[in-house]
Amino acid sequence: MRPLLSGDAVGMSAGGGRIEIRGVHHEYMRQGDKVPQVALAAVDLDVAPGEFVCLLGSSGCGKSTLLMIVAGLFRPTSGEVLLDGAAVTGPSRDRGVVFQEYALLPWKTVRSNIALGPRLAGASRRDANRIAEEYLELVGMPQVGDKYPHELSGGMRQRAAVARTLAAKPKVLLMDEPFAAVDAQTRSVLQEELIGIWARTQQTVVFVTHSVEEAALLADRVVVMSSAPGRVKEIFAVELPHDERFEPEMAPEVAGVAAKLLTTVRTSRPVRNKGSEQWSA
Amino acid sequence: MKVPAWRRLLRPGAVPVALVLLGWLALPYFDHIPQYKLPHLAQVGSDLWGLARSGALWAALGDSMGRLGTAFVLGAAAGVLVGLAVTLSRSLNDFLMPVIAFFNAIAGIAWIPMAIVWFGFGSGPVIFVIANNVFFIVLYNTLLGAESIPAIMYDAVRVLGGYRRLTMVREVLVPGAMVGVLSGLRTGLAFAWRALVAVEMIAASNGLGYLSIQASRVFDGATVVSVILVIGAVWVVMDRVLLRPIERVTVRRWGMVGQTDF
Numbered sequence: 307m308r309p310l311l312s313g314d315a316v317g318m319s320a321g322g323g324r325i326e327i328r329g330v331h332h333e334y335m336r337q338g339d340k341v342p343q344v345a346l347a348a349v350d351l352d353v354a355p356g357e358f359v360c361l362l363g364s365s366g367c368g369k370s371t372l373l374m375i376v377a378g379l380f381r382p383t384s385g386e387v388l389l390d391g392a393a394v395t396g397p398s399r400d401r402g403v404v405f406q407e408y409a410l411l412p413w414k415t416v417r418s419n420i421a422l423g424p425r426l427a428g429a430s431r432r433d434a435n436r437i438a439e440e441y442l443e444l445v446g447m448p449q450v451g452d453k454y455p456h457e458l459s460g461g462m463r464q465r466a467a468v469a470r471t472l473a474a475k476p477k478v479l480l481m482d483e484p485f486a487a488v489d490a491q492t493r494s495v496l497q498e499e500l501i502g503i504w505a506r507t508q509q510t511v512v513f514v515t516h517s518v519e520e521a522a523l524l525a526d527r528v529v530v531m532s533s534a535p536g537r538v539k540e541i542f543a544v545e546l547p548h549d550e551r552f553e554p555e556m557a558p559e560v561a562g563v564a565a566k567l568l569t570t571v572r573t574s575r576p577v578r579n580k581g582s583e584q585w586s587a
Numbered sequence: 588m589k590v591p592a593w594r595r596l597l598r599p600g601a602v603p604v605a606l607v608l609l610g611w612l613a614l615p616y617f618d619h620i621p622q623y624k625l626p627h628l629a630q631v632g633s634d635l636w637g638l639a640r641s642g643a644l645w646a647a648l649g650d651s652m653g654r655l656g657t658a659f660v661l662g663a664a665a666g667v668l669v670g671l672a673v674t675l676s677r678s679l680n681d682f683l684m685p686v687i688a689f690f691n692a693i694a695g696i697a698w699i700p701m702a703i704v705w706f707g708f709g710s711g712p713v714i715f716v717i718a719n720n721v722f723f724i725v726l727y728n729t730l731l732g733a734e735s736i737p738a739i740m741y742d743a744v745r746v747l748g749g750y751r752r753l754t755m756v757r758e759v760l761v762p763g764a765m766v767g768v769l770s771g772l773r774t775g776l777a778f779a780w781r782a783l784v785a786v787e788m789i790a791a792s793n794g795l796g797y798l799s800i801q802a803s804r805v806f807d808g809a810t811v812v813s814v815i816l817v818i819g820a821v822w823v824v825m826d827r828v829l830l831r832p833i834e835r836v837t838v839r840r841w842g843m844v845g846q847t848d849f
Contacts (some may be wrong), residue, residue, distance in 0.1 A: 363666070378746075379742050379745070379746070379748055396745075397742070397745040397746045397750075398746070398748070399745065399746070399747060399748035402747075403742070403743075403746040405742075405743065409737075409739045409740060409741060409743035410743075410840045411740060411743070411744075411758070411759070411762070412842055412843055413762035413763070413765065413837075413841045413843070414762075422744070422747050422758070423748060426744075426747055426748040426749050427748055428753065429658060454840065454841055454842060456841065456842025456843075457842070471745070471746075471747075472747060474747050479734060502726040520761075574602070
């Protein structure tokens with residue numbers, strides 16, 4: 307893999323990026339149900355500017371729902387999300403999202419996909435394309451601008467999706483299991499690249515994952531969620547320095563953190579009311 | 588890789604064509620089929636040559652193609668526009684779809700008597716009936732295309748700062764519906780071309796359909812078969828020079844339909 311290059315225009319974000327999640331509660335009706343399902347129950351969470359937070363939990367714990375609420379794509383049943391003190395009312399270029407399924411527009415070249423954010427912010431076609439090239443360089447594939455998304459591998463598509471999100475200069479980066487669909491080898495390369503980019507842009511990152519190893523490698527803090535209903539179970543600070551976590555000799559320490567997270571995730575299975583069936587780990 | 592022209596003739600697809608021609612040549616020797624029931628290949632060839640030399644063929648072809656072009660453009664444009672509008676507006680959808688569903692069932696040939704009363708013999712009823720036919724085919728395919736766009740495509744544009752409706756239409760709806768629109772155009776043109784000849788037989792006094800029905804009235808089987816051959820050939824040409832190239836530079840290029848090129 308080529309190392310990350312440093313284009314001058316690709317620099318720190320505009321600053322800010324404090325996220326406050328206040329009593330977020332989310333219910334939805336499934337077809338045929340009489341009572342609503344509670345996806346999230348009274349979630350409170352603060353994310354500091356520039357912090358890298360992982361939301362960790364098994365599927366169905368509402369971690370992706372919480373991310374979509376922060377993105378403004380879902381509206382919570384009650385509670386609110388603040389970005390730098392202002393209430394979130396809908397999607398905005400302040401909060402960039404990297405989707406698990408890439409969500410690149412198939413009818414646009416990779417360059418035009420990445421240029422879309424700058425274009426929508428009012429940049430000329432020429433400027434937007436120049437910015438797109440810089441971000442293609444940042445994610446290590448300056449030569450694929452003219453290709454269409456279907457011509458790229460899964461890993462390259464996800465790089466393009468990250469570049470597209472970054473090119474819109476969001477204050478916070480919301481990532482919904484972005485590396486779940488790529489192979490293990492590509493995943494570890496992408497993880498290291500992401501940390502490299504984050505170290506330079508210093509954006510706030512909220513990263514949803516179900517992998518304890520991924521959370522141990524990436525996060526400043528790991529928010530372990532329990533399911534049915536989704537709540538914050540426990541918050542871990544990972545003390546290892548970011549730039550050392552990918553070194554082979556640090557593997558045992560990272561694995562140790564992962565093991566601790568795994569224990570918490572396991573015991574975070576829902577315990578129903580007394581008398582009803584008990585769920586064991 | 589570039590395939591030389593003579594090699595193309597050896598493609599598997601050429602075999603059935605050759606068999607049909609051979610069968611046609613051989614048929615008169617097996618049974619005594621009169622010329623007016625199935626003219627010989629040579630007879631049709633000389634008739635076609637005669638029609639081409641006299642200009643009758645080109646005049647009829649020109650009349651038919653002119654009607655086809657007008658009707659197709661009108662019907663297709665209306666179909667795409669109404670399709671997108673109905674996708675964009677829930678209330679317009681609820682308002683229009685019942686009446687559209689009703690008229691879809693009677694689109695085309697059933698209108699011929701009314702169209703003749705309204706427009707008189709000639710191009711009027713032909714264009715009306717064909718445009719009507721094309722409209723519904725393109726409309727339904729546009730709706731299908733628009734429905735097939737994953738919601739995440741809209742979300743992706745919204746989080747990049749696409750807040751306006753017009754942005755969504757331009758960046759997602761129109762290109763995303765393209766697969767459906769193009770298949771609608773292709774099906775619509777194919778139906779239009781077939782129906783056109785039929786309507787011309789009834790409601791027009793020139794064009795390929797009229798040429799054919801007139802010939803049949805004087806038992807001129809060679810001309811009838813000539814018209815059949817011309818109809819088939821024109822379709823193949825339209826499909827190759829018009830529809831497939833459009834597909835190739837759009838939805839095929841974007842990987843939105845299968846990569847098999849034929």
